[in-house]
Amino acid sequence: MLSVENISVHYDRVPALIDLNISVGQGEFVGVIGSNRAGKSTLLKAISNLVPISAGKIMFDGQPVHRLPPHQIPPLRIAHVPEGRQVFPGMTVEENLNLGAIIPTAKKKRAEGLELSYSLFPRLQQRRTQFAGTLSGGEQQMLAIARGLMLDPRLLMLDEPSIGLAPMLVKEVFEKVTEIQKLGTAVLLVDQNVPLTLGCIDRGYVIENGRVVIQGSADELRGNPAVKEAYLGL
Amino acid sequence: MSEILRLEKVTKRFGGLVAVSAASFAVNQGEILGIIGPNGAGKTTVFNLIVGLHKPTDGRIVFNGREIQGQPPHKIARLGITKTFQTISLFNDMPILDNVVVGALLRHKKVGDAVAEARRTLAKVGFDPDITSSPGDLGLVDRARLEVARALATGPSILLLDEVMAGLTPTEVKVAVEMIRGLRHEGITLMVVEHNMRAIMSLSDRIVAFNHGAKIADGSPEEVSNHPDVIDSYLGADSEYVKR
Numbered sequence A: 001m002l003s004v005e006n007i008s009v010h011y012d013r014v015p016a017l018i019d020l021n022i023s024v025g026q027g028e029f030v031g032v033i034g035s036n037r038a039g040k041s042t043l044l045k046a047i048s049n050l051v052p053i054s055a056g057k058i059m060f061d062g063q064p065v066h067r068l069p070p071h072q073i074p075p076l077r078i079a080h081v082p083e084g085r086q087v088f089p090g091m092t093v094e095e096n097l098n099l100g101a102i103i104p105t106a107k108k109k110r111a112e113g114l115e116l117s118y119s120l121f122p123r124l125q126q127r128r129t130q131f132a133g134t135l136s137g138g139e140q141q142m143l144a145i146a147r148g149l150m151l152d153p154r155l156l157m158l159d160e161p162s163i164g165l166a167p168m169l170v171k172e173v174f175e176k177v178t179e180i181q182k183l184g185t186a187v188l189l190v191d192q193n194v195p196l197t198l199g200c201i202d203r204g205y206v207i208e209n210g211r212v213v214i215q216g217s218a219d220e221l222r223g224n225p226a227v228k229e230a231y232l233g234l
Numbered sequence B: 001m002s003e004i005l006r007l008e009k010v011t012k013r014f015g016g017l018v019a020v021s022a023a024s025f026a027v028n029q030g031e032i033l034g035i036i037g038p039n040g041a042g043k044t045t046v047f048n049l050i051v052g053l054h055k056p057t058d059g060r061i062v063f064n065g066r067e068i069q070g071q072p073p074h075k076i077a078r079l080g081i082t083k084t085f086q087t088i089s090l091f092n093d094m095p096i097l098d099n100v101v102v103g104a105l106l107r108h109k110k111v112g113d114a115v116a117e118a119r120r121t122l123a124k125v126g127f128d129p130d131i132t133s134s135p136g137d138l139g140l141v142d143r144a145r146l147e148v149a150r151a152l153a154t155g156p157s158i159l160l161l162d163e164v165m166a167g168l169t170p171t172e173v174k175v176a177v178e179m180i181r182g183l184r185h186e187g188i189t190l191m192v193v194e195h196n197m198r199a200i201m202s203l204s205d206r207i208v209a210f211n212h213g214a215k216i217a218d219g220s221p222e223e224v225s226n227h228p229d230v231i232d233s234y235l236g237a238d239s240e241y242v243k244r
Helices: A040-047 A093-100 A110-120 A122-126 A137-149 A167-182 A194-200 A218-223 A225-231 B043-051 B073-079 B096-104 B111-124 B140-152 B170-185 B197-203 B221-225 B228-235
Strands: A002-011 A014-024 A029-033 A055-060 A078-081 A155-159 A186-190 A203-208 A211-217 B003-014 B017-028 B032-036 B058-063 B081-083 B158-162 B189-193 B206-211 B214-219
Touching: A002 A040, A014 A029, A014 A040, A014 A055, A014 A211, A029 A040, A029 A194, A040 A078, A040 A155, A040 A186, A078 A137, A093 A110, A093 A137, A110 A122, A110 A137, A110 A167, A122 A137, A137 A155, A137 A167, A155 A167, A167 A186, A167 A194, A167 B228, A194 A218, A203 A218, A203 A225, A211 A218, A211 A225, A218 A225, A225 B170, B003 B043, B017 B043, B017 B058, B017 B189, B017 B206, B017 B214, B032 B043, B032 B170, B032 B197, B043 B073, B043 B081, B043 B158, B043 B189, B073 B081, B081 B140, B096 B111, B096 B140, B111 B140, B140 B158, B140 B170, B170 B189, B170 B197, B197 B221, B206 B221, B206 B228, B214 B221, B214 B228, B221 B228
Parallel strands: A029 A186, A029 A203, A078 A155, A155 A186, B032 B189, B032 B206, B081 B158, B158 B189
Antiparallel strands: A002 A014, A002 A055, A203 A211, B003 B017, B003 B058, B206 B214
């Protein structure tokens, strides 16, 4: 479904991604792990076209999408939950959620989206009329994830969703994302919680210094000595 | 151990929402106190109350025997309490060194002295004091480190760290844990909010847990991680930190 082919991204002249290839199949759960600054967030931003690529191409359903402006990416039903929440602080929780469903296909499913969001995060329902800026950090993270789900995405990209969430909630979020994936949504997940990530994904990539250095099934990655040492803290 | 800070029945309401509810606990000189609790439990609000960013609706905050609740943040910083921001809030248009100089100016009236203090502080948290880049060039780990450096440069006797390890890899967490231990060796008392249980369990001398704005547990890391309310609201029964 998504195929990122030989892309490079530069910030000024500094390379952030170099000749990188990854793919996500229909309904597949794919993880990207790597240390900070490895290029994981840049990869998701490149797919959303928030940063321009200097080489390569990005194909979605066989069509090139890397020249589309960012606002034409969500209508493809590609949702991007950005790192650092980025909710609209002066809008209520529910207004933020409704904005996630701004494209016509999602608008029709708004009620279902809200139901899903509130069942996943009951706290958001309690706070639905509150301004997002008054939520705690972790609650804003919940809102960012739910806003992404409101798009009714075919591909859900999550950038560090576990940051700031309580341990029990992290597990719940990963479980819920897995449920959503099982219903047919493809997921591209970037997260520092590598043990949990490996527990959910079908396949994964390890990125270092802007390049894919290891790839394989969840089991292959789990058994890889370099992954164990650097990311599982074993 | 002698007590340095005490909260007495501190309550904070925002409109109809009770963010902190009659919270009482003490912090001892030189200890590392971990603060845990579910999202929205009131952890950051407690920090904001201590440093004066919020005024308590009710209750007393006593620092070194003196009531400080309701005083503005710059006065409380001068008394010796500062915090880092959960959403890292650097001065992105200023060089890295100047970010730390801002903190150092609290206790150094001459810019030259503040710069010297800032350079020492940068070295303490593992930066090259001659660094010339700006915060925008830094990755997450270094941004967190700089956030700590700026607060540290104010010369606090208590430093409040709000999720400075969020998003770090296990290797990076180990480095951060060592850095925090180093601060304690210098005599700084630390309060640490963190969801990374491995870090909080190994760092903390004592942990206070909150839920719905109220304190639900206070004790050693092992006691708190095995407290039924903490397991119910925060860790989950299958957590590796819960004894079976």
